[in-house]
Each structure stands twice: as structure tokens, then as C-alpha cells.
Amino acid sequence: MNITVKGLNIEYIEEGSGIPVLLLHGWGSSFDVYKGIMASLSDRCRLVAVNFPGCGNSETMSEPWDLQDYCDFVCEFMQKVGLKDPIMMGHSHGGRVTMYMAALGYANPQKIVLLDAAGLIPKKSLKQKARARSFKLIKGALSLPIIKNHSAGLLDKARKHYGSADYNAAPEVLRKTLVSLVNTDIRDILPNIKASTLLIWGENDTATPLSDAKIIESLIKDAGLCVIKGTGHYSFCENPYQAHAILREFIK
DSSP: OEEEETTEEEEEEEEOOSEEEEEEOOTTOOGGGGHHHHHHHTTTEEEEEEOOTTSTTOOOOSSOOOHHHHHHHHHHHHHHHTOOSOEEEEETHHHHHHHHHHHTTSOOOSEEEEESOOOSOOOOOHHHHHHHHHHHHHHHHHTSTTTGGGOHHHHHHHHHHHSOHHHHHSOHHHHHHHHHHHTOOOGGGGGGOOSEEEEEEETTOSSSOHHHHHHHHHHSTTEEEEEETTOOTTHHHHSHHHHHHHHHHHOO
């Protein structure tokens, strides 16, 4: 199904009836990651999953977005599809948007589910700091007026060498969006979240490490953490049996 949100043609899916649930996917992903969860909960829930702009078959925005833009997008989407105070479930970037909205009062979710959620700026290792510093120096040199018109190819090579896989796979507007998002730390507003919050996390997650989950759990008053052993950043897909059992117990 498709709908217009913020002037963009947006793709979404809906399944089941009952308790309203909004599912927000992670960066560079799509609502396809939620098909198992939707099948598991469709007997008791109305599940609505949306593809963020630039993901799946949703139209890409023309200008870079920040976290506030994603909040506005989700608010408009919920209003248009008739989702009022749903349970909000977010993986990675979707978790970041969920926490931001709940903490600042843009949504009043019945409950929250965070799946390997993003939102905290991790401490960089010495190696990561050195790589970032090297790229800034190279970018500065290649942007000098005397060589700027001849350095586009070299700058692209530098981006590919120093950038993350997510960064390199994205078009320019999404690259700038990603830079804005990963440099936004929301930990200071997390104590404002009042909804009961379930965290499901992969023991071996390297994208949003388990240490982030423990910080988030400590900052949200009514929060509990379930760790799925032997799994990574997509813990709910890597061990769906355990993840679905936890979710069915939490969403009654």
C-alpha cells in the first residue's frame, strides 16, 4: 500500500486486528525485517509497518533530514492511517525515532519495544578517531579552490575508503542525513519516557553494542532488557523463536 506523507510517496503494509502496533525499521533496511514478527502477533494486533523515505519503494526526500524531520514524518503517517497511541516498536534507527518521539511527547505509546536500538553516540576507539581525522584532512585538502574542480573522483575514493558500509551505500542526500543522525545523542531525554519499555538485544551486537542497551535500560524508569545469546544487530531475525515468545508475553 502507498500513502503521501510530507509530500512523498510512501510504502507501508498492514496486517491483523486488535492492539495497534507501529513498526519502524532500521537504517537502510525496510519493513520486510518485520514479516516474522507481524505473522506472530497478527492474531492479537493491528500491525502497521512503514518504509522510511529512501527505503524499500518509498520515495527519497530531496533535502537531508534530521531526527526532528523523522519525528514529523511518523506523526503525520500515524494520523493518516488512524493509529492513535499505538505500541511503538523500533529496530536500530527506528528505535532512535521511537525513543525521541516518546521522550519529547510527540507520541503517547501504550508500550515501547526497542530492538537493538540506536540513539547513543558511542565512544570512538583511537583507530576510529585516527580514521576520522585522516578523512577530514584529505577532504580539506581536496576542497581547496585550486584543485576543487579536479578532485571529485579522489574525494569519492576517500569517502569509500573511510566511510561505513551504510554511508557508502547511500545517495548523497541520505549520506548527509546519516551524518546528522549518528551525531545526535538522545540519552539526556530518555528519563522523560513514561511508557513500559522492553529492550531486546543481541549479545554480540557490534553496531549498537549491549553496553548501549544497559545505559538505555538504566535511564528509562520502567524498562527491562532481554538479551538473546549468540545474536548480533538483527537479534529478532537471528533467533525469531525466542524473540517472538518474548514479544507475545509483553504484548497481551
